[in-house]
Amino acid sequence: MTQKLVPPFDRDIAIAKARMAEDAWNSRDPDRVAMAYTEDSHWRNRAEIFQGRDAIRAFLRRKWDKELDYRLVKEVWAYGDNRIAVRFQYEWHDDAGQWYRAYGNENWEFDENGLMRRREASINDKPIAESERRFHWDTSGPRPQDHPGLIDSPV
Secondary structure, three states, rough: OOOOOOOOOOOEEEEHHHHHHHHHHOOOHHHHOOOOOEEEEHHHHHHEEEOOHHHHHHHHHHHHHHHHHEEEEEEEEEEOEEEHHHHHHHHOOOOEEEEEEEEEEEEEOOOOOEEEEEEEEEEEEEEOOOHHHHOOOOOOOOOOOOOOOOOOOOO
């Protein structure tokens, strides 16, 4: 895609932004992820509320220290001029080997440069058996293009 991924958003830009976010989060690299947000970005993640890239990096380090072998799939739910809503699922296991699937929704608001200035996330975790996992790909990178998204996966 040669088009800049900045507001105002159309369907294709919203889908591209969601996939870029998914790929960055699947890298599990807090520095890479944090650069998609404004320097003073506001976050709500579950019950945690914080602001700024340094806080985002610290949060993500804590998250991925706990959530091992994390794999995420995002899907656009709705979009507007400078906002995108996504639903997502991700799978991870703890250090005891218990697997979880997290279900959630995010509301994103972007600045004129396409950086996210607000992220509101609501997330629920469900313990699952390893045999119930849906997201299987190399842990070192993004979801393969031919791997099903959420619409193609059972709820």
